[in-house]
Amino acid sequence: MPQPYQSEFIELCLRLGVLKFGRFRLKSGRDSPYFFNAGLFSTGEAVAAVGRAYAAAIVASDVAFDVLFGPAYKGIPLVTVAAASLASTHGLNLPFAFNRKEAKDHGEGGSIVGGPLRGRVLIVDDVITAGTAIRESIRIIREAGAHPAGVVLALDRQERGTESHLSAVQEVGEQFGIPVIPILTLADLLAHVAATGGAEHADLLAYRQRYGVAE
Numbered sequence: 001m002p003q004p005y006q007s008e009f010i011e012l013c014l015r016l017g018v019l020k021f022g023r024f025r026l027k028s029g030r031d032s033p034y035f036f037n038a039g040l041f042s043t044g045e046a047v048a049a050v051g052r053a054y055a056a057a058i059v060a061s062d063v064a065f066d067v068l069f070g071p072a073y074k075g076i077p078l079v080t081v082a083a084a085s086l087a088s089t090h091g092l093n094l095p096f097a098f099n100r101k102e103a104k105d106h107g108e109g110g111s112i113v114g115g116p117l118r119g120r121v122l123i124v125d126d127v128i129t130a131g132t133a134i135r136e137s138i139r140i141i142r143e144a145g146a147h148p149a150g151v152v153l154a155l156d157r158q159e160r161g162t163e164s165h166l167s168a169v170q171e172v173g174e175q176f177g178i179p180v181i182p183i184l185t186l187a188d189l190l191a192h193v194a195a196t197g198g199a200e201h202a203d204l205l206a207y208r209q210r211y212g213v214a215e
Contacts, residue, residue, distance in 0.1 A: 001195065002188045005056035009183055010192050012049050016040050019189075021200040027129075028162050030211060033203035034189070036155050038074065038126040050154075051081030052089060053183050054124060058082065058152055059090050061181040065149040066119030068096040069141065071133045079124040082152070099140055117141055120149035127155050128168045128180070138176055148178050156182035160213045167213045186212065 002010070013019035017040055024035040041050050068086075070079025076098045083096040095115025121141045128134055128151070138148045156169045164171065173180045186208055193201045 002184075002192050003056075003060065005053055005060075006184055006188050007192055008049075009053040010189065012046070012053075016046055021198075021203075033200060033207050036127070036157075038078075038154055047077060047081050048085075050078070051085035054078065054082035054152060054154075055085035055089055057181055057183045058086065058122070059092075061150075061152070061179065063122060063150045063152075063179055063181060064120060065122035066094070067115055067117060067121045067146070068094060068124055069117065069121045069137060070096065070098040070124045071137045072099050075123070075125045075133070075137075078126060078154075082124050099137075112140070112144070117144035117146040119146060121146045122149045123151045125151065125153055127153055127157070128172055131168045131172045134172050148176060150179040150181055152181045152183075154183050156180070156185045158186040158208070158213050159211045165213070170213060 010019065013036070018037055020035045020037075021033060022035070024032045026032050041047050068079050068083050070076050079096050079098055083094060086092040086094060097112050097114030097117055100111045100113065117140070123134060123137045123141075125133060125137075134151055141148050151172065153169070156167070158167060158169075160167055161171075166174070169180045169182070172178075186204070190201065190204050190208065192198075193204060
């Protein structure tokens with residue numbers, strides 16, 4: 001069964017339309033029975049709740065880290081609210097940083113905003129689709145002399161790629177030897193829908209049986 005913070009996050013996503021059930025054509029060409037759009041976390045109340053969910057997932061994972069890092073652009077508000085919630089809810093006052101898409105050549109200069117990247121750096125993002133943003137983040141962290149500690153995400157679809165038996169999440173974890181910590185997985189979503197008697201359960205289960213990665 002999902003943890004309370006996961007169930008609360010699912011209900012938040014459903015209420016805001018971030019998570020929708022139906023039939024959606026994905027970029028991969030697959031027809032999915034659900035769709036997740038983190039861009040709809042667009043009010044102060046919503047992002048505060050998102051920050052609490054990220055913080056809860058981070059604490060529950062027991063991952064060791066020194067700094068939080070959010071890749072531009074979606075990772076910037078996510079890392080900010082996650083750091084704020086870790087401090088206000090869990091008493092963990094930790095530095096955070098994010099990158100600019102283009103380095104600044106005036107003022108303080110550089111491409112990193114916030115605290116220095118040092119020690120163990122935990123990456124905060126919404127989802128991993130192709131893994132491009134995460135690989136770029138790891139490059140930035142290593143070039144700063146720091147070490148990637150892991151990645152925390154809103155959702156792991158647990159879905160293999162079109163040309164691989166692994167998911168993008170699994171590929172990142174295996175390539176870099178770091179944990180990937182989702183607030184939610186498709187398995188959590190299935191369990192929540194089953195527990196609440198949702199009619200979407202059969203379609204979700206059929207999709208996972210067809211495209212899901214091996215446990």
